[in-house]
Amino acid sequence: MLSYSVFLPSYSVGEDCYQQIPYVTRKYGKTAVVIGGKTAMEKARQELDAAVQGSDVQILDYIWYGGDSNYENVEMLKADSRVQEADMLFGVGGGRACDTVKTLADMLDKPFFTFPTLASNCAACTAITVMYNPDGSFKEYYYMYAPSYHTFVNTKIIADSPEKLLWAGIGDALSKECEVLFASRDKFIYHTPLMGQCISKVCTTPLVEYGAKALEACRNNKPDFALEQVALDIIISTGIVSNFATHENQPDPKDNYYYNSSLAHCVYYGASTLPQCERHLHGEIVSFGVLCLLTYDGQLEERDRIMQFNKSVGLPVTLDELEISREDLVKIADKAASVVEWTYVPGIPTKERFIQAMIDTDEAGKRL
DSSP: OOOOOOOOEEEETTGGGGGGHHTTTEEEEEEEEEEEEEEHHHHHHHHHHHHHTTSOOOOEEEEESSSSHHHHHHHHHHHHHHHHOSSSEEESSHHHHHHHHHHHHHHOOEEEEEESSSOSGGGGGGGGGEEETTTTTTTEEEESSSSSSSSEEEEHHHHTSSSSHHHHHHHTTTTHHHHHHHHHTOOOOHHHHHHHHHTTTTSHHHHHHHHHHHHHHHHTOOOHHHHHHHHHHHIIHHHHHHHHHHEEEEESSSGOEEEEEEEHHHHHHHTSSGGGGGGGGGGHHHHHHHHHHHHTTOOOOOOOOHHHHHHTOOOOOOOOOGGGOOOHHHHHHHHTTTSGGGGGGGSOOOOOHHHHHHHHHHHHHHOO
């Protein structure tokens, strides 16, 4: 095995965590551009401007990221003189905004910092980005050497985000433990992926324990302990696992491994080929995929436990809730079999077994 490096996320959390920006960024330059979603930048701008006021950090401008994480938007931003001039890049918003800025910063070799305004996924602190085609379908993963230099989790701004996006974030994070443990089963596991395995085991409990209370806090726009615990789970805990559980594009292919996600995300990537699924959020679909993975793996008691939780907070437990028909399952399976997750499924995965797991999950959900 060749030598390797692991870079782990660092983070600040709290209602006033942006006040740490001047200290955290002090070694990386004086000027920054903020790149993100329009709504996200609008919500974060006052806090960001206040945090750097009177410091050595100057925000040059606020730039829209383009609306999706694709290479076309990355190229557009690379050509922007404001981006070229800035010492640092600040990525503000949800997963696709953060992934766009991460890819851009990696290509330009600029220091970058992330400011998630939603607790909807772990993109803010992972060293992998999800890139899409211009039509919105999944294209590929882009692998980076390291995650963002620092992530700022402002719970006041997250409490002001749409409840539905936190809801979807809970659904996405529910996948981390079962997917990592499933994908790494019967594999040669040494220090780094073992760390990922161990940390993944603390990702489900906070969601089930605090999820409903966190949704209530978000609904009332009031940050509290439950919301902070769930936000940290979604953004940080699962993100740290990702950095331990992903080791792709190595000089020697034998050193590659990808245990970061599995069949739950296969359901999502398959569903991304269906036009009607554009009306459904990433984590919403993944949460149903979690149930499918547990069914596929014969973990029916755990599936029923998570299904009960999903039902209690309104996450989908049937295909109908995602507007997916039985006829769509072949197309989902075809796409699923083409992504990297499929190659790490224990044993010899088959499309037929995968389709049957989706059908059996749907039947169990209908009985609930």
